[in-house]
Amino acid sequence: MDESNFEKLASMVKGFTGIEKDRVSLGYRPGTQLVRGYSGIERETGAISAPIYLSVPYVHPSFDESTGFGYARYGTPTRLELENTIAMLEHGLKAWAFSSGMAAISILLKLFVPGDHIIVSNDLYGGTYRLFTTIYGRYGLVFTYADTSNLEDVKKELRRETKAVFIETPSNPMMNVTDIKAVAELCKNNNALTIVDNTLLSPYFQRPIDFGADIVIHSGTKYLGGHNDIMSGFIVIADKTLIEPFFTFTMSEGGVLPPFDCWLTLRSLKTLGLRMEKQQENALGMVDFLKNHKKVEKVFYVGDRDHPGLEISRRQTSGSGGMISFYLKDKEDARGIINKLKLILFAESLGGTETLLTYPVVQTHGAIPEELRSIVGVNEKLLRISAGVEDPADLIEDLDQAFT
Numbered sequence: 001m002d003e004s005n006f007e008k009l010a011s012m013v014k015g016f017t018g019i020e021k022d023r024v025s026l027g028y029r030p031g032t033q034l035v036r037g038y039s040g041i042e043r044e045t046g047a048i049s050a051p052i053y054l055s056v057p058y059v060h061p062s063f064d065e066s067t068g069f070g071y072a073r074y075g076t077p078t079r080l081e082l083e084n085t086i087a088m089l090e091h092g093l094k095a096w097a098f099s100s101g102m103a104a105i106s107i108l109l110k111l112f113v114p115g116d117h118i119i120v121s122n123d124l125y126g127g128t129y130r131l132f133t134t135i136y137g138r139y140g141l142v143f144t145y146a147d148t149s150n151l152e153d154v155k156k157e158l159r160r161e162t163k164a165v166f167i168e169t170p171s172n173p174m175m176n177v178t179d180i181k182a183v184a185e186l187c188k189n190n191n192a193l194t195i196v197d198n199t200l201l202s203p204y205f206q207r208p209i210d211f212g213a214d215i216v217i218h219s220g221t222k223y224l225g226g227h228n229d230i231m232s233g234f235i236v237i238a239d240k241t242l243i244e245p246f247f248t249f250t251m252s253e254g255g256v257l258p259p260f261d262c263w264l265t266l267r268s269l270k271t272l273g274l275r276m277e278k279q280q281e282n283a284l285g286m287v288d289f290l291k292n293h294k295k296v297e298k299v300f301y302v303g304d305r306d307h308p309g310l311e312i313s314r315r316q317t318s319g320s321g322g323m324i325s326f327y328l329k330d331k332e333d334a335r336g337i338i339n340k341l342k343l344i345l346f347a348e349s350l351g352g353t354e355t356l357l358t359y360p361v362v363q364t365h366g367a368i369p370e371e372l373r374s375i376v377g378v379n380e381k382l383l384r385i386s387a388g389v390e391d392p393a394d395l396i397e398d399l400d401q402a403f404t
Ligand SMILES: Cc1ncc(COP(=O)(O)O)c(C=O)c1O
Pocket: 100, 101, 102, 103, 125, 127, 128, 168, 172, 197, 199, 200, 218, 219, 220, 221, 222, 231, 232, 233, 349
């Protein structure tokens, strides 16, 4: 897009050029930014809770004028407030909100053309693997999988056609930690983009753009929404050059987040910090229980002193979050434990207020072929817990009775 067209769109589409770096809200600490959002109160009315604008078309005052809104697929005031808030929290320039994490990743892949090569963390959410392999593989994108927690493994996969490295850190479900800064430096030297799925820690604990990432994506269905009742996804960019492509893909395809869900996510964000601190505290209690239980072989938790990625984690995050995976000594115990749980729910998601237990091999990671799963370590002994915000004593009691 030439500069004059960019300027024209910038004058017609509100928020086109991203967040304003001199906004008062940018100076606040994350806890305050979460509560107040990007704009704080709505100036005209004084509304403290962001208003929900349901209108699809927006009237233009005259032939040459625009209010900054035109048609809901391009943007709505409620969505813009949410997108600006997410961009601010992630230390990015601009964000887009979609109807699911997968919808966001699908839009992200529109950046690439047949023959482009993308290196992907070999331990990642099964749905992302399915989207890459079974859908975008058919359109000529080439994906190879590497242990991104080992920089040498990433280097080995680099080719002339490599256009991006897609990282999950911590990875889901094995909680491997990738050094974002090291990968971003490697990518910059090879003209490739660094893309980080930041779902597991959220911007409350980790902001990949600070370490050189070009794009951050989220399943907002998890911690950002946080109550197991909204599906959403986000793309956040660090740099102006990506504004035009993502604007074009989004306004052409849709898949955007409806106004009510935008508002509900804004409301949920107000407590993201409180929830994440509590989820982390509850996770730490369960890690302690699991590490000392005779039926448990190994616990994977990024904040654990035995975790190999602890040093990198400490450098690039301010917390270790609420996700735990663990191996049972005997895979035959899995069914019995799942069936005996009373409080902890056997369900396939994470990041919400309710503590959930997942059996990745058949649930979240069932789409990944056995060959790749076994390299990564996702097997029948593995269980995953997403800590909620319940009373920790009840959670431990429930695990204790289920393990007995
Ligand atoms: C790390 C990660 N990324 C992306 C997704 C996809 O998000 P959604 O379910 O909102 O489409 C998930 C879903 O579980 C996930 O765990």
